[in-house]
Amino acid sequence: MKLQTIISVPEFYLEIFADPVLRGSIGFILGAVTGSFLNVCASRIPNGVSIIHPASRCPNCNDGIAWKNNIPIVSWLFLKGQSKCCDYKIPFRYFVLESLSAISFAFFFVSFGTIYDYHYLLASLIFIPILMVVIVIDLETMTIPDRFSIGGAMVGLILSFLMPVLHGFSTEPLFIERVSALLASILGMLISSSILYWIGAIAERLMRREALGQGDVKLLGFVGAFCGWQGGLFVIFGGAIVGTVLLIPVMIFSKLTSRKEDLDQGNTVGWGMEVPFGPFLGIASILYFLGFREFVDDWFETSFADFIIFFSGI
Ligand SMILES: [Zn+2]
Numbered sequence: 001m002k003l004q005t006i007i008s009v010p011e012f013y014l015e016i017f018a019d020p021v022l023r024g025s026i027g028f029i030l031g032a033v034t035g036s037f038l039n040v041c042a043s044r045i046p047n048g049v050s051i052i053h054p055a056s057r058c059p060n061c062n063d064g065i066a067w068k069n070n071i072p073i074v075s076w077l078f079l080k081g082q083s084k085c086c087d088y089k090i091p092f093r094y095f096v097l098e099s100l101s102a103i104s105f106a107f108f109f110v111s112f113g114t115i116y117d118y119h120y121l122l123a124s125l126i127f128i129p130i131l132m133v134v135i136v137i138d139l140e141t142m143t144i145p146d147r148f149s150i151g152g153a154m155v156g157l158i159l160s161f162l163m164p165v166l167h168g169f170s171t172e173p174l175f176i177e178r179v180s181a182l183l184a185s186i187l188g189m190l191i192s193s194s195i196l197y198w199i200g201a202i203a204e205r206l207m208r209r210e211a212l213g214q215g216d217v218k219l220l221g222f223v224g225a226f227c228g229w230q231g232g233l234f235v236i237f238g239g240a241i242v243g244t245v246l247l248i249p250v251m252i253f254s255k256l257t258s259r260k261e262d263l264d265q266g267n268t269v270g271w272g273m274e275v276p277f278g279p280f281l282g283i284a285s286i287l288y289f290l291g292f293r294e295f296v297d298d299w300f301e302t303s304f305a306d307f308i309i310f311f312s313g314i
Contacts, residue, residue, distance in 0.1 A: 036072040038129055042136040045133075058088055063086070065084075097132060127285075143215055144219050153221045156189070156224075157225050164180065189221040193232075
């Protein structure tokens, strides 16, 4: 059964993929190039500019960028973060996104790179880059474009049908397993976004101000379509925890370092300030996909079993 899948794959591909170092290096380069593209998406999509045309240009003087000044990660370091044409300060975000993308791709290629779990590799290479660009756009503009949340959810539904292993079914699925996986994906999408919607609605009542954006609710639909309702639930609470852990030190630090005038004008990160929730949901989703998945799904499975045993005992 497995042999058939192996035979259909070219020999050289198998040889390259047998070596984790080579595999990781390919992942790293592919991730760096993807990161560079994600930077273009994050800069252009919120402004309604095409991501394909024109080719890379300096955002300051509009000059074309030579290929040697456009190499992911390397060029930013080599140019010390300044453009060749007009000494424009290239945002640090370009370097961070390219590096993180390269590192995560390398990680996926090393851990899911064998021919047996290429499904996870494919899904990761779609799921994680979308989250990365959503995190950047939400941080910079406080919005999450529908093409990533709604569009991403649709991709999640299709992938679930094509690769039911994403929802815990076998790698050689029967048709009924494909349908079940699609159903798990639809339920994941609906349940995850509904729960977040209601948490937001109740929080809004209690705090008397907008607590969550529509974008976050749709983003959770995308996460649920890929990760099922268990993953969606983990991401909601994980996102809140990540947010708390990351924000509290920032708040304390900014309180300690800001001058009195700044505090009076509210120019500091503090309680009640508008902070996008999307990036924290995004980080929690990445954590789930990177390894929390097994732990979370097992926990839900045993808790459910306990729950049923408890009630059937009454
Ligand atoms: Zn320039």
